[in-house]
Amino acid sequence: MRRTPRQARSRETVEIILTAAAQIFRREGMSATTNRIAERAGVSVGSVYQYFPDKRALLDALVARHVAHTATVLRETFAELRATPPDPVAAVLRIADIVVTLHADHPHLHALFARFATRTADGTATVDALRESCVREVAFHLGRRPGAADPEDLARTVVHAVDGLLHHAPAPADRQRQRVREIARLLDG
Numbered sequence: 001m002r003r004t005p006r007q008a009r010s011r012e013t014v015e016i017i018l019t020a021a022a023q024i025f026r027r028e029g030m031s032a033t034t035n036r037i038a039e040r041a042g043v044s045v046g047s048v049y050q051y052f053p054d055k056r057a058l059l060d061a062l063v064a065r066h067v068a069h070t071a072t073v074l075r076e077t078f079a080e081l082r083a084t085p086p087d088p089v090a091a092v093l094r095i096a097d098i099v100v101t102l103h104a105d106h107p108h109l110h111a112l113f114a115r116f117a118t119r120t121a122d123g124t125a126t127v128d129a130l131r132e133s134c135v136r137e138v139a140f141h142l143g144r145r146p147g148a149a150d151p152e153d154l155a156r157t158v159v160h161a162v163d164g165l166l167h168h169a170p171a172p173a174d175r176q177r178q179r180v181r182e183i184a185r186l187l188d189g
Contacts, residue, residue, distance in 0.1 A: 104173035114167030
């Protein structure tokens, strides 16, 4: 962001701009313009530029918001699963279901995130850190299976496969959940 909103009214304006940006990016992809986003938000394009230098910065802000929300939900889920551990495969399925739910609202917007917004150093590092936390957690649960061989390698494969489905093969949530369950069946071997 070009400028951090300090007052409640400024924070509200930024939220309105980001909501409008998500709607326009969802509809128009990268052909979206800051003029169209400003129009949708009901603000001047100057108000958009006051906080965001260009549409890429808007997209990056949307990704940062999505990743932060996802990380919070997953941290809570990981803590819950470790406190009352279910069957290891059930734990992995629970994590996968939550990840699918977090991406169900607008699959094409998430695909746009993956293609364009994670190309910055900060965006890549943030997404990689979230992905690695998922790998560690899935490996923890897979390692609880009797005779588990190389749970980290299997976890990395599963997490990257699910990530690929969610960000590079957009589909309705039910279809994504079905695809993820097919991947999880491989865990039962």
